Every structure is written in C-alpha cells, then in structure tokens.
Amino acid sequence: MTLVPPPAAAAPGRTAVGVRATARITATVGGTATTLPVLDGDGPFELRRLRSHGSEARVCIVGAMSAPLGGDRLRIEATAQQGAALHITSAAATLALRGPDSEHATYDVHLTAGEHAQLHWLPKPLICAGGSDLRQTWTVDLAPTARLVLREEQILGRTGESPGHVATRLTVRRGGRTLLDQQAEYGPGAPGWDGPAVLAGHRAAGQLLIVDPVFEETPLEVQLLGGSPEDGQAVLTPLAGPAALVTAVAPDGLRLRHLLDTAQATFRRTVPGASAIREGR
Template sequence: MSTTPGGVRARARIVARQDGRGGTSLPVLESDGPLALRRTRGSGTEARVVLVGAMSGPLGGDRFGVDAHAEEGALLRVQSAAATIALPGQSKGEAHYDVRVHVADRAEVSWLPEPLISARGSDLRVRTEADVAATGRLVLREEQVLGRAGEETGRLSSRLAVRVGGRVVLDQELACGPGAPGGWDGPAVLAGHRAVGQLVLVRPEFQERPVTPRRIGDACAVVPLAGPAALVSAVAADGLRLRRALDEALAALDRRPMNG
C-alpha cells in the first residue's frame, strides 16, 4: 500500500494452485492496506478467501485492485465480509477499483462479493476483467446499490468484460449518478431502480448446450451469451430484492438437467 497525495493505492493478490492431494492451496495471499484477505475453511477441494475491508473506502482518489489467479485445476471461492461503500474523499477526483480474475484450464473461480454501494458525493470507476481458459469455469457476481437507504447515489461507472479462450463474450459498461450521460435513470436504463446486478457463468458445456433464455419476475432475465457463457441481469428496488432475484436465477440454472 502507498498513500499518495491523490489517495491510497493498494493491490491484493491471490494465487490458487492444486496441492497435489486433491485440494487447493494458496501460495500467494497478499493483503495490501485496506484490502485484507483471510483464508477460511473451504469445502472439499476448494480454497476459500474472504476479502475483509480493513478501512472504509474507496474514497475519492484511491486506487484499489484485486488480482485472483486460479491455476490449472484449482478451485477458488472469493467472498467479502461486508458491502464495499464508495465514499467521497478529501482529495478530489474519482476512485478506481479494478478486479482481475484469471481462470486456467479445468480451474474454477466463484467470485461472489457483497454489493458495492455508491454513497452520495462519491465518484468510483469499477473495472472487472475475467479471463477464462477454454475449459475453465467461472461464476462472477456484481451488484451495485445506488445510495445507502434513502440517500441519493454518487457517481458510479462500471465495466465488466469476460473473455473465454481469448474471445470476448461479454463487455458491458454502466454509468449512473450525477454527471452520468442523460437518461441513466429513465425508462430505457434503470427507471428508478436503485439496485442493478449481473451474474456471469462460464461453463464449457454451455458451448454445446446454451441456457434457454428465461425471465425471473419482471426485472430479471437469464440469457445465453455468444460463447460458452450465460448472463443473469437484474434490476431491483434495493439490494435485498436484487440478491433474491440473482439467487433464484442461479438456482434455476443449477436445476437445469445436464443432459437437457
């Protein structure tokens, strides 16, 4: 970690590796300043990491990053202890939060953090990039809540890009809040919903058997992407309802018969 006049810079790193005994070890688990990583008990062959926010933030001017790399055959699950709250800082300028997830062949990463909450007056740019090898698997959830309860939102821009076998299967940006291009809260984009989320699933078998498009309630859809991946998109009045919709969609996907 380093503290510059512009804000705090921190980058945490995780490397997951097969331990040769049927499990997954974490040869690299590097916390950095406000980004503290804790290994928790995994289930079976999977290694589990919890991201613990040791300080508040990101604040204006901060640059946070997390890199996670699952090597061939490793199984990694990353969660977070609490929501991340973007807050205005003393230094002017936007904050950045970059997540990079790399999934090697036959590896699997579940990236399931708690929501990101954009507090009034904050300005955060989030970038999430996942690079999945052709036989890798990924579940990645991204939830954004615009403002704490009853609060107006800050400025939040996010980009989510997912590559499978070197090919981009998803590239999506969303910009909300004061100063975002017009119409972001209007009938084409969010229409007053205060929570928006996506769940990306990459599974090699989706290449041959893509998911069937379906709707969950009136503000959530499950769709096959152009490649071995599926996307759940949802908007909701608040973070709780958003999570419920995404959970329901994920459960519906897992109930799908594998030979269907």
C-alpha cells in the first residue's frame, strides 16, 4: 500500500487559481455625522477609518498582500445610505501583476448611493505591470438625488517596462436608468489600443465622472483641457443627465494626474454649487 501525503494547505484566502476576496463598506447617518456600521476587509483589502471631514466618513484601502495577481477574483462593495457622505481612497497605487499561469484577474467595484447621499471613489492609480492581465469593472447605482465623484487612473507598465493588458467597464445607473455604460481595453491583444484613435502612443489614461443634481440647472459645455497632444490632453463632456465626464490620456502618470486635477479645479470654478466637488483625494 502506498501512502499519499495530504496536499499542502493553501495560504489564507488564496485558492489554487488565486485569491477570492470581497470587502464591504456601509455608511449611514448617525446624529449629525456619517458612521460606518460595516467596515469589513478581506484578503488583500485592509480597511482603515480616516479622520472625518465635517459630516463625511472617510475610508482608506490598504493593500495587505500583492494583488491582483493572475487568477485573483477581488470585489469591493460600498454603500452610502440615505443622507450619508462617504469618501473612499487608497494608501498606495494598485499594482496588477502576472500570476503563476496565464489566467486573468478580476477586480470588481460595486458602489451604491441612496437619496441625498454623497459618494467619493478616489483611489490611487492602477499600474498594469508587464505580463499582467486584468479585467476591472465599476457598477454604480445612484438614487435620483445622490451625488457621485469617481476618479480612476491607469498606467500601462512601470518605468521602462512593456504594458500589461487591462479591460475595463464602467456602468452607472441613476434612478434605475442607465446614465453611462462604456468599455475600454488597452495593452497587448487589444486591437488598435496604441493607435491614433485610442492612446496615440501614451501610456496613461484616466477619467473623472461627476454626477450631481446641480447640473440640471447649470449644464456644462464641452471643453478641451491641457496643452499639446504630446504632453497629454483631456476632454470634458456633459452627459445626457446631471453628469459630466472627463477623459484624459497622457505620456505618464504624473501628467495624467495634473490633467485630472485641472479638471476638478475646472468643475469647482464653473459649478460652485456642486457640493461634491472639492480638492483632495
């Protein structure tokens, strides 16, 4: 008889094909301030409370392990209940890396804001290292009176490194009706991603989405932001609803950040009544 030793125990949270982890955040109104009855980190997500800003609750996502790697299945669920104000950021950039095999990773973010709630999703950039393969989604459900500020930055490859592959989808519903549904794909294997109709040789892309009922009374106009195309440019576009989207491309993360900071300043200057827009990340 041959004795077969039992398989080695997997690392906590990690399966044969990667980590399965879901982090949950819930913000609600308690008295005159927003409280956090649910702050449940998991896997690579360690959630920390930050000092509040007025009545707003603030949460920082801290990476507890390298993620996402190929094969990982990661998810964050954040809810700002009626009247709550929730600001979410991250301690550092997220680095997508190649896993032990060719399996892709997924990183899904689901945001929900109730009536008169305010939700900021403002993490540090996502860096897609060479050889990585990531599929990322944002699904946002807003009540008609909710406010949203969503900012995302993607950097394709580290310094001197070929880019990884990333496919993204952003879906925003307001009052149950679709406000925005868009997809993008960059990196090796994505048709035409580096051509003049997409990134035109740039290695950083990002966007800033503002949803605020004040836009119903103060509509915006299309604006082009930035200098020469070689240094990166952004375009501010009003959406068919009380919202506006800024899309930016740049040679690197620093210039991309400058473009998106300029866009936020443009919002504050143009629409002073949009209470969800202010400085800081």
